[in-house]
Amino acid sequence: MWDIFFSDEARLAAADPDGLYLFMLEDYPYLMTPDHVAAFTGTTGQEIRKLLGRGEMQGCRIGIRRLVPKLGLLNYLYKGRREKEGDANEEAPLRQAL
Structure with missing residues (x-):
């Protein structure tokens, strides 16, 4: 179970290479409602x-x-930044949960 948690943390860190947003998202749940996202x-x-x-x-x-x-x-x-820079910063994949 802990492997899943740490791999998710690694994916989040990779998706925020500049570290601009993760610290601001700490108080939000991992699965946010549209209203959470809107507030952010x-x-x-x-x-x-x-x-x-x-x-x-x-x-x-x-x-x-x-x-x-x-x-x-x-x-x-x-997204816009990744499109400008090309495949070098490929979009971090979401893991599909069943």
Whole structure:
């Protein structure tokens, strides 16, 4: 079990290479609601749900609830930078849980 925790921590650190966001996300749960993400980014929950619906932000749906893992948010925040720099900073993959 601890291996999973440490590998997730490594993925999060790799997704935030500049260390700009992880310390600010410490008080948020790993799986955030659109409202959590909206509070963090200064947007609205509705805008976050639109991003999720268009596939621009990684997330999942559990019943009627949409959730965004911290890794999905970090990938979104660094997306423009990664596109400019090319494959050198490939998007950190989300692990699929069954």
